[in-house]
Amino acid sequence: MLLHSYHEKLAENINHTLNVLHVPTHDAPSLIAMMVRPPSPEKGDLSIPVFKLAPNGQNPAAFAQQLVHHLKTTELFSKFDAAGPYVNVFFNPQTYAQKIIENAGSVPPVPGKDVEPVMIEYASPNTNKPLHVGHLRNLALAESMIRLFSHNGKKVIRAQVINDRGVHICKSMLAYEKWGRSTTPESTGMKSDHFVGKWYTEFTKHAETNPALEEEAQAMLVKWEQNDTHVRELWKKNNEWAIKGMFQTYARMGATFDVNYYESEFYQNGKDIVMQAYEKGLLKKADNGAIIVPLEKFGLPDKPVIRGDGTSLYFTQDIYLAMKRFHDYPTLERIVYVVASEQEMHFKQLFATLKLLGVPQAEKCYHLGYGLLTLPSGKMSSRAGTVVNADELMDELVQMAVEEYNKRNPELSTSEIARRANVIALSALKFYLVKQDAKKELVFDPKESISFDGQTGPYLLYTTARILSILRKSTHTLDVHAANLLTLPTEKMLLTILSKKDEVIAAALRNYSPHVLGHYLLDLANTFNTYYHETKIIQENEKLEKARLALANAIRQTLEEGLYLLGIETLREM
Numbered sequence: 001m002l003l004h005s006y007h008e009k010l011a012e013n014i015n016h017t018l019n020v021l022h023v024p025t026h027d028a029p030s031l032i033a034m035m036v037r038p039p040s041p042e043k044g045d046l047s048i049p050v051f052k053l054a055p056n057g058q059n060p061a062a063f064a065q066q067l068v069h070h071l072k073t074t075e076l077f078s079k080f081d082a083a084g085p086y087v088n089v090f091f092n093p094q095t096y097a098q099k100i101i102e103n104a105g106s107v108p109p110v111p112g113k114d115v116e117p118v119m120i121e122y123a124s125p126n127t128n129k130p131l132h133v134g135h136l137r138n139l140a141l142a143e144s145m146i147r148l149f150s151h152n153g154k155k156v157i158r159a160q161v162i163n164d165r166g167v168h169i170c171k172s173m174l175a176y177e178k179w180g181r182s183t184t185p186e187s188t189g190m191k192s193d194h195f196v197g198k199w200y201t202e203f204t205k206h207a208e209t210n211p212a213l214e215e216e217a218q219a220m221l222v223k224w225e226q227n228d229t230h231v232r233e234l235w236k237k238n239n240e241w242a243i244k245g246m247f248q249t250y251a252r253m254g255a256t257f258d259v260n261y262y263e264s265e266f267y268q269n270g271k272d273i274v275m276q277a278y279e280k281g282l283l284k285k286a287d288n289g290a291i292i293v294p295l296e297k298f299g300l301p302d303k304p305v306i307r308g309d310g311t312s313l314y315f316t317q318d319i320y321l322a323m324k325r326f327h328d329y330p331t332l333e334r335i336v337y338v339v340a341s342e343q344e345m346h347f348k349q350l351f352a353t354l355k356l357l358g359v360p361q362a363e364k365c366y367h368l369g370y371g372l373l374t375l376p377s378g379k380m381s382s383r384a385g386t387v388v389n390a391d392e393l394m395d396e397l398v399q400m401a402v403e404e405y406n407k408r409n410p411e412l413s414t415s416e417i418a419r420r421a422n423v424i425a426l427s428a429l430k431f432y433l434v435k436q437d438a439k440k441e442l443v444f445d446p447k448e449s450i451s452f453d454g455q456t457g458p459y460l461l462y463t464t465a466r467i468l469s470i471l472r473k474s475t476h477t478l479d480v481h482a483a484n485l486l487t488l489p490t491e492k493m494l495l496t497i498l499s500k501k502d503e504v505i506a507a508a509l510r511n512y513s514p515h516v517l518g519h520y521l522l523d524l525a526n527t528f529n530t531y532y533h534e535t536k537i538i539q540e541n542e543k544l545e546k547a548r549l550a551l552a553n554a555i556r557q558t559l560e561e562g563l564y565l566l567g568i569e570t571l572r573e574m
């Protein structure tokens with residue numbers, strides 16, 4: 001918002017001068033649209049071409065001269081220069097630092113009044129196994145996008161689909177029924193979703209030597225679709241365990257949902273829709289009786305939507321689900337699907353199918369993909385049961401943070417260590433996850449992520465806590481009105497970085513790229529820490545100290561705001 005206020009004031013100033021010169025004025029938005037940044041900082045902070053401002057027949061360069069002659073310097077603008085047909089404008093250094101510092105503490109617009117909300121679909125698990133580390137990347141990326149949208153005044157609807165039916169679900173059910181019936185999560189002391197996942201792994205192990213199990217699972221799915229009482233009871237029990245455990249993991253990550261869509265409740269509608277489309281001649285039938293969406297004209301491979309045995313597919317429920325969402329929320333501006341890049345083709349085919357079926361909002365669907373997450377030990381495999389699940393990784397990070405505290409601050413109480421270690425572990429996890437460009441693959445190195453002196457979440461938390469401690473230590477209170485004393489090169493650099501905050505946040509939102517904000521925060525913290533080591537903030541000159549405190553506090557506010565937008569909580573003391 002900082003630059004914006006300069007834009008507005010400059011527009012006012014220009015119009016005032018045009019009036020004085022008896023030349024037609026322009027509305028503020030069109031003047032602002034003309035403003036550009038000069039090619040280099042010595043040429044000024046803003047530049048405005050005068051082609052459209054000069055009265056008919058007057059030479060633009062001459063008019064620029066005339067404008068400059070009449071433009072009045074103000075609290076915000078200290079100098080105007082004519083450069084050919086451009087007027088270059090210089091911000092007043094006496095007030096600029098103060099404006100930047102004040103902007104750091106400004107409050108963003110209140111979300112919720114938006115009539116065209118954005119739905120962000122994320123997490124969206126299958127109920128045959130617990131959340132894995134890939135879901136953590138999903139949760140972290142989605143949370144920061146949600147906060148960026150809200151920060152921009154958008155109303156966001158947090159949604160997930162719970163894929164609670166299908167052959168993979170039947171696999172863990174089947175294994176449990178065959179080999180685990182007498183046990184429960186309680187009797188084994190396992191977290192309930194881990195318990196379900198254990199049976200999925202068992203199934204996979206046995207199926208390697210006994211392929212008939214695959215057919216049994218498929219047969220169970222048919223029975224499930226026929227509403228077989230026994231299969232449905234088994235399914236209900238397993239699903240409740242899976243879902244209960246997943247919501248516990250969401251709570252740890254701070255993930256919440258406004259609406260949960262359960263595939264089992266509407267998968268049948270997907271079938272109905274594709275059958276109607278088939279009657280209309282939009283789809284085709286394969287030799288084995290399967291129903292297929294022809295997608296050649298979209299340059300995509302065809303997609304089956306009903307199997308030969310009549311059962312439905314994951315893809316099929318997604319067709320109906322998209323329609324249902326636009327029906328339930330008719331004013332949705334868009335739906336953002338936060339789903340692994342592995343499913344890129346799925347979503348291309350889905351959005352093309354929606355178009356083919358004549359769904360008018362097909363264009364409003366966007367797939368925000370993200371690359372595979374692995375651990376340094378190698379690729380995970382859910383089949384072999386070597387996936388590190390989300391809970392285990394979080395436990396490991398918390399454990400590492402606790403150990404660090406036991407070394408560094410053994411005087412703290414156990415409960416205080418637990419509280420702080422949890423915040424540190426989450427900051428390590430979330431920052432590492434969003435710092436990398438979502439499109440790229442990521443190897444999650446727990447040690448590196450939690451290091452206090454690396455480019456990490458804990459390092460940023462450490463920097464905010466350090467600034468708070470400086471503010472506490474000083475016997476003075478900060479004073480933004482002294483900000484014109486901030487003239488050291490590093491101070492100027494810090495002010496420049498601070499002045500870019502709003503642009504960076506806007507770019508992170510526009511390009512679905514929270515990592516841009518992550519890098520920005522690191523740049524700010526690194527520059528501040530250099531400054532801290534080479535400069536005395538607390539010192540003899542009281543006025544200067546107050547100015548530096550104001551700068552440090554603006555940096556803290558910016559770091560905290562940025563971390564908040566990345567879904568990360570801070571600590572007042574490390």
Ligand code: ARG
Pocket residue numbers: 121124125126161163318321337339
């Ligand atoms: N449950 C799916 C999976 O784990 C992801 C669902 C993504 N969302 C969707 N609308 N298809 O692979």
